[in-house]
Amino acid sequence: MILNTSKLKGPAAAIAMTLMALSPIGSASPLGNDPIRLVIPFGPGGGSDITARVLSATAPEFCGPRIDVVSMSGAAGLEAVNFVRNAPANGHTLLVSDYGPVVTSGFVDSVSWNHDDWQPVMNFTEWLPTVYTRPDHPIQSIEDWVAAARANPGTVTFGHAAPLGLVHLPLILFEAETGLENIHVPTSGGGETRSLIMGGHLDLGMTLPASIAAEVASGQLTAIGVFSDERSSVLPDTPTFREAGYEVSLPAWLMVFATRDVPKETIEHLQDCFMEALASPTAIAMSNRINAGITPLNSADSTVLYQATVESIGTILRSIGEIN
Amino acid sequence: MLDAFINALYLAFSPEVILYVAIGVLMGITLGAIPGLSGDMAIAILLPIVFFLEPAAALGLLTGIYKGGMFGGSISAISFGVPGTPGSAATAIDGYQAKLKGYPNKALNTALYSSVIGDTSSDFVLIFLALPLAILALTFGPVEFFALYAFSLLLISALTKGRVAKGVAMAALGILLAMIGRDPIGGSIRLTFGIPELAGGLALIPVLVGIFAVSELIIQLAKAWMERTQRIMDAARMQAQSLLGDYDASQDKLTFREFRATMKATWIGTTMGTLIGALPGAGSSLAAFISYGLAQRFSRNRDAFGKGSLEGVAAAEAGNSATSGSTLIPLFAFGIPGSATAALFGAAFILMGMTPGPRLIYDHTEVIYALFLILIYANVINLALSYFLLPLYSKIAMIQSRILLPIVCVLAILGTFAAGNSVIDVWVLLFAGLLGVVLRIYHFPLAPLILGFIVAPGAERALRQSLLIGRGEWSHLLSSPIAIGLYATAAIMILTFTVIMRERK
Structure with a gap:
């Protein structure tokens, strides 16, 4: 879809983009025609925003409705988290976040949810500090x-x-x-x-x-x-701390989350169409262009990763006396 | 090299790209003029367009929006006393006074010319002096930044004679308001009174729009109510008023003499704006306020400042706009986004497969040369479009406030909500409005409050970073010649200013 429109020049492309946004193709989707919102707890222009936009540009073809990226950096990201938490549980409002606003905030801030209230739909990538x-x-x-x-x-x-x-x-x-x-x-x-x-x-x-x-x-x-188990693909000459003899590894990730009460079928549909979209040649080309290193994980694998992170962050925060 | 330049000429001056720049400038002016909305927001929303357009066209559109937005902010600052963008807060001080005296067109024209002069000069600095200036900017660490922030606060707090104490109090209040939320160093939550939504602090836009716009609306409402009661008692005063009141457009033209008289202020603004714009994180509002403060110090008509001085408008607007080219310097030289706008341009480059940094100009010579050309001629388009639109804007400015202010306020509330998608921002807007009413009634200057609020996060971070690096020794703040120079300049300026003021009495 993107490849087609990129051949159009100028105003025609802008009009085509608007039309595309207004007329979703796959109407057979269980999600209906209402747009999907990917809410990011950060300001626009950062890594999460740019990565989420790859999905918003490629996934409508596979998922059905249009996909918008909404940036809410208020209350250090908690506003975005609470907004998704309080939205109707129909899979139309999703959170795209690293572990900070979900895992760390869930421990140190006074929030009305706990870590089990979040359900990973998919993981975009691993980030290596x-x-x-x-x-x-x-x-x-x-x-x-x-x-x-x-x-x-x-x-x-x-x-x-x-x-x-x-x-x-x-x-x-x-x-x-x-x-x-x-x-x-x-x-x-x-x-x-x-x-x-x-x-x-x-x-x-x-x-x-x-x-x-x-x-x-x-x-x-x-x-x-x-700080990871293996070297970064974009910094192949840089050793890991593990290679230097220190057992310290704490990679971060960028996941799409739904709330726990979103129906299982909806989560599966979202997971499938997101993974399919990210495997498309357009998405791969975009990912390479922006150096995002997108290597998607499905819902089940992301959940394992998420729970492991909750475990390890909890241990660190307890060890420095930040939480009991 | 020459080939690349010729290709860049073709890219930059293709009809399609020129059209996009013009559309961008128009969008920017319109959005910038709406309080709460800014060019940055439009750029953020339109970022994905880079997937669909050729790089030169996309960059042309974004550049146009940016430049139009820079100037657009001054339209509402002058017309309604409400800065359309944070950068135009300093423009509102004298611009609105000028409008109240019945010459919005002069003020708007001054703003336009100084804005275009500042912007164009800054673009040339970006093109020819990026690397030396970027290296100079890197010498600014926490110690130097804190000195710069302290300098700006002193300069603005001591702006009005006889009201220095009030100015300092307002700066302190601004700093206090900015401290609400998460402690930038320790990470703990402070001054939120248990309201979790305040954990992220008060956002700039609602505070700005509330203090300036909502307070004005409330005061006008009160005034209208008083007048109405008056009128019932005194029916004879009832008379139909025309929509524009008694505004006479023919008396409101900027003469060449008046324009020439603002040139010194414009060049002060241009120099300060270009230098401060190149510092990562300093920002256009700081540049505008410092330019305004310096222009007042060096002006022959010092006393006219704050009462509708065109020099005040010129300095603030040139200072604000002159950051627009140089804010891209750290991005081009080192890949460091020095401002929100630079971050968005950086994201646009990344989305187009171009990595911001020193390699950018070698790897994508034609596109970057084209961008340089666009940066320059977008100013010409801005000048031309605005030249034809300004008479219209000045008429809008003179529409009676009982009709205009409610519209401005609705736009302000919508704009504020759109900026952060946040309801708490709307509450902050209303509370800031009430605060603004109280401050206006008791003649507290608003500029130091806004500057304090804008620079406090950076100043606090710089201070505490300095102390961390200096291991708690306050003498570390005087460890840098640049910092000592800034403190000394501030001291000398305040001393001479006080002495001159005393002699004039």
Whole structure:
């Protein structure tokens, strides 16, 4: 569908897009004609937004109705979560989120739901938290970092986005494992972390591979290590912490969630048509173009992954005294 | 290189792309003029269009929206005293006063010319000076940022003589309001009084629109009610009023002399806007306020500021618009999105398969050259379109407020809801409106409140990051020459300003 319209030029494409949006093709879908909303608990323009848009651009053909991406970053993402939680349980309102607003918030914030109220429909991808620095910094490897932190405890400054987020928890876990101490400096996000590191204001930082892959390839940044079981496909030369001898692995994911009370058949239909859409040549081409590394998991596998994450995040938060 | 440039010329000046830029500019002006809605929102909604259009056409549309939105915000700032976008909050200070004196057209024209001058200069800086400026921007760490924020707060709080204490109090109130929600460093929730929806803090748009627009509406309502009671007692005063009141459009033309008199302010705004725009995270409202404050300090007609000074409009609007080119500098030089707009442009590049960063211009030379050309000529289109539309806008501005304000307020509430899809934002809007009424009645200046609210998150983060890095030593705040320079400049400016003011008495 996208390939067809991309041949159209200019205003015709815009009109075609509007028409497409208004006239869904597969009317045999159990979802009827009402649009599906993919609600993201973050602002527009980020990785989750961009990834969700691949689905919204390709899945209507397979799912039936039109699919909109709605961004609600209010209340640190909890507004989006609560909005989906309170929407009618008909599969038309879904949450696309990493573990922060669902798993971590479910532990540390006062919310009216618990982790069992969420049902994974599908997982887009796994994100591997990566430690990096600038190339002229004395720390250039995991070993350098450990040596520097042992020689002068509490002197290495480490930038990460929001506290307890997916690029901070791995650091906490690593420190618990090794007994090392660093200065944790929260930033407003990946962009700020990166400019503070490049400007020499911070020593190390954590981010996700896709956002630094180009700079690492061109020698502007050094990726030191990845907190995952296996190396990242976009940073093939960067070792994992496991390879360096530290059993610390805390990959993040990006899942589509429905609430627990959505009927089983609806979840299955959504899972099937989402997986089918993401396997289409258009979706694969788009995924490659945006470097999203989409490797979808079905509902059952995603559920296993989700429950494992709830388990491990709970353990970390208990170990640092954040929850009882 | 020359080949690439010629191809880029063909790309940028194809009729289709020009049409998209023009559509974008029109959309941007319209959305920017509606309080609560901004060009950024339209760009976010229209992002998927990059899947459907050629890169040059898509970038043309987004650029047009961005530039139109930058200027559009000043239309409602001047016409209704309600900044259409956060960046035009400083424009509202003098622009609305100018309108109240009966010359909205002069103010709007000043805003347009200074906006286009600021924007175009900034685009040239992006094209020719991106790398040196980006490297300079990287020297700004937490210590330097905190100094910059402190500088801006001092500058704006001490803006009006005799009201410095009120100004400082308002800045403090703004900072306090901005602290509601999640502590950016510790992550705990503070000052929410147990209301879970406030955990994310008060959003900027509802606070801005509430303080400026809703409070104005409430005051006008009260006034109308008083007048009505008056009228029942005094029936003779009843007379039919024309829709436009006694506005005389022929008396409201910007003369060349008036335009020339604003040039100094425009260049101050252009310089500050370009520099501040290049700093990741600083933003267009900060640039506009600093430009306004500096232009007042360096103006010969200092006393006219706050009372409808065209220089005030020019400085604020040039400062706001001059961020538009330079905000893309960190994105082009290092792949760092320095602002919400830059993040959206970054996303557009990614969706088109282009990775933002230093390789961008080498890997996609033609498209990027075309974008540079579009950035420049979009200003010309903006100038041309706005030139024809402004007389219309000034007439709208002079429609009597009893008709206009309710419409503006409905648009503001809808716009606020659309911005965050959030009902709590509408409540914040109404409460901010009530707060605005109280502050207006007791003559508290609103600008320091808004600036305090806008810079507080960044200033708090910068302060606490500095202290974390300096391991709790406050002397770390003076560890950088840039920071010391900023503090010294602020001190000297405030001292000379006070002395000059005292001598004039």
